[in-house]
Amino acid sequence: MLLCPACGGVLDAHYDENQIRAAAELTRILSRAPTVWRWAEFLPVREEKFHVDLGAGGSPLLPCPRLSEWVGAGRVYVKFEGMQPTHSLKDRSFAVAVAKAAELGIGCGLTYSSGNAAASFAAHANRAGLRGVVLVDSWANAAKLAMVRSYGCPVVLLDWDDFRDVEAMMAQACGVLGIFTFVNFQNPWRHEGYKTYAFENWLDLGRRAPDHEIHPVGTGGGIFGAWKGYRDLTMLGWSDRIPRLYGTQPAACSSVVAAFEQGAAEATAQGDPHATIAEAIANNVPIDAGRRPLRAVRCTGGRMLAISDDEMREGIRQLAREGICAEPAGASAVCAAQKLAQAGLIHAGEAVVCTVTASGVKQPGVALPPGSPPRIRASFPDLKRVLQEVGC
Numbered sequence: 001m002l003l004c005p006a007c008g009g010v011l012d013a014h015y016d017e018n019q020i021r022a023a024a025e026l027t028r029i030l031s032r033a034p035t036v037w038r039w040a041e042f043l044p045v046r047e048e049k050f051h052v053d054l055g056a057g058g059s060p061l062l063p064c065p066r067l068s069e070w071v072g073a074g075r076v077y078v079k080f081e082g083m084q085p086t087h088s089l090k091d092r093s094f095a096v097a098v099a100k101a102a103e104l105g106i107g108c109g110l111t112y113s114s115g116n117a118a119a120s121f122a123a124h125a126n127r128a129g130l131r132g133v134v135l136v137d138s139w140a141n142a143a144k145l146a147m148v149r150s151y152g153c154p155v156v157l158l159d160w161d162d163f164r165d166v167e168a169m170m171a172q173a174c175g176v177l178g179i180f181t182f183v184n185f186q187n188p189w190r191h192e193g194y195k196t197y198a199f200e201n202w203l204d205l206g207r208r209a210p211d212h213e214i215h216p217v218g219t220g221g222g223i224f225g226a227w228k229g230y231r232d233l234t235m236l237g238w239s240d241r242i243p244r245l246y247g248t249q250p251a252a253c254s255s256v257v258a259a260f261e262q263g264a265a266e267a268t269a270q271g272d273p274h275a276t277i278a279e280a281i282a283n284n285v286p287i288d289a290g291r292r293p294l295r296a297v298r299c300t301g302g303r304m305l306a307i308s309d310d311e312m313r314e315g316i317r318q319l320a321r322e323g324i325c326a327e328p329a330g331a332s333a334v335c336a337a338q339k340l341a342q343a344g345l346i347h348a349g350e351a352v353v354c355t356v357t358a359s360g361v362k363q364p365g366v367a368l369p370p371g372s373p374p375r376i377r378a379s380f381p382d383l384k385r386v387l388q389e390v391g392c
């Protein structure tokens, strides 16, 4: 139903370019609220009454001077996805995929998640009146699990060692039982929502695509969707270029990085997904063997980068200095920017967009300062003393 009936492979949405050319009008687009639905002409849902709207999309693109200095080259911007309705990028894709399911008349759906997708699916399914069932990693942290469960949908805890077992199980749920599934790429509509990254970044940079854009890679839906969005913009002649796209993975399990370096078209399983703090992007091999993120980085002249846990903790601290609270997976983007600058791949004045994919509230306490804060009773002398101690 959602996979190719002939070969079982993943599908991709294609559009009638002439129809987009005829329908997409920037003044009308800009007159709409800044959600993913502002860009409806580029998305696969035909009728507005099926749009599912919790406000997904429209996150801020924050210029970050302190971060630029730390990175060492270029003008660094953070696309901060912690501002989404369930505090991660997933809302862009579930707004679209759940709306598409509603348009297709689907009443019930299933997804797998390490935590963020589950919350986003539950939220958007509830909003649309769809019955959602979620499978969540049994090791999902308490904050993520509590948020998922708060939506009241059926939650099943899932154990797995090899991610290909999850991929095969979900393909069978869809192919054998006919259940509508929402795993990225196995569901062909999820990554369409991520096209909106490209439209928003292009708009916020003064109708100009950035020079470089970095995205953490779990399945690669985010980076692949962004690439599709930039291709739409060049197809329309609205942008004269596509940014170099770079993907990050945790050093502990970086199968797509290895494939990139070997010049391979697909990744082979490697590493330990339990051996990193970047739980949102941890797998031994992504869905569809990482073919799509590999194409996105290769075709744009970008690359894949492995980021260690210590580097991500430092990335979280550097983002905090800009007032941005990041989940480790999201922080990996700024670490990659620094590595690219050190390798001489970012030049003075170039715009670098780091996609910080989720809020730190999704995985609290990962990079706290040492020690614990002083504690006082409500008395002025005590307050005066601690203020002196902290130097204020």
Ligand SMILES: *Cc1c(COP(=O)(O)O)cnc(C)c1O
Residues within 6 Å of the ligand: 088, 089, 090, 116, 117, 184, 216, 217, 218, 219, 220, 221, 222, 223, 280, 281, 327, 329, 330, 357, 358
């Ligand atoms: C899901 C997720 C990603 C990766 O997105 P993909 O589309 O699977 O590549 C990155 N960061 C966070 C915080 C996520 O939840």
